[in-house]
Each structure stands twice: as C-alpha cells, then as structure tokens.
Amino acid sequence: MAGTAGSARVLVVQHEDGTGPGLVGEHLERTGLHLHTVHPWAGEALPARLDGYAGLLVLGGAPNCEDDAAAPWLPRVRELIRQAVADHVPLLGICLGGQLMAVALGGSVAPRGRMPEVGATPLRRLPAADRDAVFGGVPEGALAAQWHWDEITALPPDAVALLGGDDSRHxxxxxGACGWGVQFHPEVLAAVTADWAGSDGPAVKAAGGDPQAAVDSVRAAEPELRAVWGAMAEAWGEVVRRA
Structure with missing residues (x-):
C-alpha cells in the first residue's frame, strides 16, 4: 500500500467540481498519507477493488445517493464501500459519502421534505462516542458545517451512532471495525459554503432558508471548525496508518 515517498495511499472519491477533500485532506496529508483523488464525474475510472489502498474517503456532492441515472458511478462507489467494510479497510464517508454508506450497508436515505440544513449547527455527543477512536475527542456542542437536502433516515443494522443533531438526527x-460516516461537512470552511450559496442559494431561499446567514455562521465558526474537525481527520488518518 505504498504511495508517494512510501506513504500509505487513500482512495478519495470526488463527485463533482468544487467538492474536494479540503480541510480533511490537509490534515490527512499531515499524518503522512498520500491522497489519490478520482473524479468519476469527469470520466475518470474508479478501481474495481481497493487493492493497494490503505483507506477510502468518499466525499459529498449534489446527487441523491441512489440516483444512478444522474451519477452512473454510484453503484461502483457503493460496492467499494461494501468492500472496505468487509475487508476492514478504514473508511470515511462525508455527507453524500455517509449517505452512500447508509444505503450500501442496509440503512436508508430520503429527501428532508423541509428546507435544507445549511450553516454551522451544534452536534450532540452520544454515549458510544466516548470510546470511539475517531470521534472520541469531539466536544459536546461542537459546531459543524452543513449543506444537505437529503438525510440519513435509518442507520445500517449494527451501526453505532456517535453524534446526533436537533434537525437531522444521524x-x-x-x-464494522473501521468505517465511519457523517452527515455534515468536516472538510469545508466559509469559502466553500459561499460558493455553494452562490449556486444553490436561490433554491435554499425558495425553501425558506437563508443562505447568507448560513455562510456567515460558518465563517464565524471557522476557528472551532479547524480545530475540531482537523483533529478528527488526523485521528482517522492514524487509524489508516495503523491498519
């Protein structure tokens, strides 16, 4: 599983332009990992298997996690997720990536049926977080950047809930042994959410949301976002290195 200069390689699945690994990627590289980012939306082929990779990072994006017509690479991503869990390859799914994990492993995802969850929102620690290798250091009430129209409605069987929210529950x-999924965006800061507000803002407004207030809340929370989710990313990176 050697990458550049002997570092362990992580396969990164990016679903569209402007949704790269961001803050999470920066901190993973600090742990000595090499990120190999594949852009299937641009025609790049995903591998059939995870051979040669020490970890799998699945990022966010606009497609619904089961809209295979709009995003025909999603069946391969769901299969890679199942491989990672079966073969104990460390896995991290972010927003769409977490939703793909949920449906690939027997849970469910649905449109929210109300305005999207956007901006920096506080999260609640659940009891199992105390013993978790990746989320154990996340403090109660930690703010997280959100931008999603769909949400996880049921976790996979035997999944362990670690963090909850007052709006989106999961x-x-x-x-499994080393797979983690999140509904929020630990990788983004205000600059990215401002870009999303520029493209998605009219739809958010039409649904009753305030995209500018969402961007402002993320900007105000940036020091905390950098500290909390940078540390979380490095904790996941250490799991990859140990594996």
Missing amino acids: QAFRV
Whole structure:
C-alpha cells in the first residue's frame, strides 16, 4: 500500500467540481498519507477493488445517493464501500459519502421534505462516542458545517451512532471495525459554503432558508471548525496508518 515517498495511499472519491477533500485532506496529508483523488464525474475510472489502498474517503456532492441515472458511478462507489467494510479497510464517508454508506450497508436515505440544513449547527455527543477512536475527542456542542437536502433516515443494522443533531438526527456513525460516516461537512470552511450559496442559494431561499446567514455562521465558526474537525481527520488518518 505504498504511495508517494512510501506513504500509505487513500482512495478519495470526488463527485463533482468544487467538492474536494479540503480541510480533511490537509490534515490527512499531515499524518503522512498520500491522497489519490478520482473524479468519476469527469470520466475518470474508479478501481474495481481497493487493492493497494490503505483507506477510502468518499466525499459529498449534489446527487441523491441512489440516483444512478444522474451519477452512473454510484453503484461502483457503493460496492467499494461494501468492500472496505468487509475487508476492514478504514473508511470515511462525508455527507453524500455517509449517505452512500447508509444505503450500501442496509440503512436508508430520503429527501428532508423541509428546507435544507445549511450553516454551522451544534452536534450532540452520544454515549458510544466516548470510546470511539475517531470521534472520541469531539466536544459536546461542537459546531459543524452543513449543506444537505437529503438525510440519513435509518442507520445500517449494527451501526453505532456517535453524534446526533436537533434537525437531522444521524450526524455521525460507525460501521464494522473501521468505517465511519457523517452527515455534515468536516472538510469545508466559509469559502466553500459561499460558493455553494452562490449556486444553490436561490433554491435554499425558495425553501425558506437563508443562505447568507448560513455562510456567515460558518465563517464565524471557522476557528472551532479547524480545530475540531482537523483533529478528527488526523485521528482517522492514524487509524489508516495503523491498519
């Protein structure tokens, strides 16, 4: 599983332009990992298997996690997720990535049926977080950047809930020995959410939300977002290195 200069390689699945690994990627590289990012939306082929990779990071994006017509690479991503869990390859799914984990492993995802959850929102620690290798250091009430129209409605069987929210219930969970999924965006800061507000803002407004207030809340929370989710990313990176 050697990458550049002997570092362990992580396969990163990016679903669209402007949704890269961001803050999470920066901190994973600090732990000595090499990120190999694949852009299937641009025609790049995903591998059939995870051979040669020490971890799998699945990012967010606009498609619904089961809209295979709009995003025909999603069946391969769901299969890679199942491989990672079966073969104990460390896995992290972010927003769409977490939703893909949920449906690939027997849970469910649905449109929210109300305005999207956007902006920096506080999360609640659940009891299992105390013993978790990745989320154990996340403090009660930690703010997290959100931008999603769909949400996880049921976790996979045997999944362990780690973080909850007052709006979207399932915010972070663990599956198997070393798979983690989140509904929020630990990788983004205000600049990215401002871009999303620019493209998605009219729809958010039409649904009753305030995209500018969402961006402002993320900007105000940036020091905390950097500290909390940078540390979380490095904790996941250490799991990858140990594996």
